[in-house]
Amino acid sequence: MNRIFSRRRDRMLVYQTMREGKLDSSRRIKCPECGAESAGLEWERALQVCPRCGFHAPIDAYYRLSGILDPGSFQELEEVPPADPLAFPDYPAKLARLEVETGLRDGAVTALGRIEGRRAVFGVMDSRFLMGSMGTAVGERITQAAEYAARKKLPLVIFSASGGARMQEGIFSLMQMAKTAAAIQRFQSRGGLYISCFTHPTTGGVTASFASLGDIMLAEPGALIGFAGPRVIEQTIKEQLPEGFQRAEYLLDHGFLDQIVPRSEWRTVLAQLLALHEKGGRS
Template sequence: MFKDIFKKSKKKKYVTVKHMKDNDVPEGIMVKCPKCEKIMYTKELQENLNVCFHCDHHMALNAYDRIDALMDKSSFVELDAQVETVNPLNFPNYEEKVEKDKAKTDLNEAVVTGSGTINGYKTGIAVMDSRFRMGSMGTVVGEKITRAIEHATRNNMPFIIFTASGGARMQEGILSLMQMAKVSVALNRHSEAGLLYIAYMTHPTTGGVSASFASVGDINLAEPESLIGFAGRRIIEQTINEKLPDDFQTAEFLLEHGQLDKVVHRNEMKEVLTTILKLHNRGEA
């Protein structure tokens, strides 16, 4: 549907270093691409939205960096930043693990929600961050996304969710699984109000997240080579007793089989979303 709207522009900024070990890379100054193993300057890589200059591999992009790259300057207003996780099932050592992730990421949870503008078009947004408990969906993640969708519905705004998740959070058991239905109900009410929902899948989008709100967008987008699926490849192969294709559960495989509308290069993210929002604009921008 949105194929070839924009042309890619590739930069080639990298350092070729032979026989370099991981511990030889100066910490914080340079980054090695996990795919092609080229060495790049961290600052230049960040300016390219963590996309490798050589092989185009899309490395993880944290929630606030994605928001800064996408939303108009000073337009983003965060919602529910103060909401924090408790330990509803008294799972051993869970609170300690959450505190470690807070310190590591400067986040309270695995999703950042809010609203703002993208090239002038108002939209609600939720961005999951895989650095926090592997982006797993617990009660706070589900609650924050639900509140953000309800805010968008009340204010007649489209909504975008960037997914990055290992699935439901095991330490919260059935309470985590309940978030699948809760978020989906909020999205259904958003749809009944005649509003647009864009599901934008990044690496990885798996488990309960892929089986719920990541799969029900009016428009479904994904980043190149993202892992998208419910159960793991090995489990599926053992269950059906068949060897799966090498590209199974990749964004490109899903696009080929009609489950995505477009695979979007990260450098085209804002342009593509602007085009979609413009096409669906109801005159509020």
């Protein structure tokens, strides 16, 4: 287990090196939003944000943590292996393949870390693993992170990115909505600060549970946030939705979010919030 976590710490150092421009990146990347091509090195220096239009591409959990945590402060919490409660056909093989491809056991990483010296518990969902869908393992990791934060009296910061419930786990996946929401409620009832951070996309059962329960609600620019997707809603109600519906900017204007945070500013904004929380706790 220590060897696994060590490899992941090494991976975080590689990401830091890439952002500082110390690795050559001659490949070109086409932005899925505007279609413009840019050098891969430009994307790396911009933290995987399109240099032309500002589109925030999804990033993996360790990449995100490497950009916000103090160097050397990352301590991953115990992993929870995925389950196959319904003996769903080919599901174990798919999980095994994704573990090799991504280095993850499932779609979320939880860790203890520091930002400018202030400790907090972090949860980061990773859309590379079955679109960050929430099954029993993800639900348990989020629940354990909230319980750990409560025991240690630390703030909780969760970055959500999810396509919703994990269909291969059926009702057991849907049960994680109530489980994680209850864990967050217990944490908050004990005075814990929960900062919920939405990234593109966050949909389905994750939006309908723990992601929408933050004391402070933040999001990356352009993030799609909702339960059902806009096309499904339009087909259901037979009406055209307002422009920008379910995007972070629309939700900020309508009071669902407190702030939109560009990727380059996450560390600064979270440091300010943790500092205010720490100061308030001493007063």
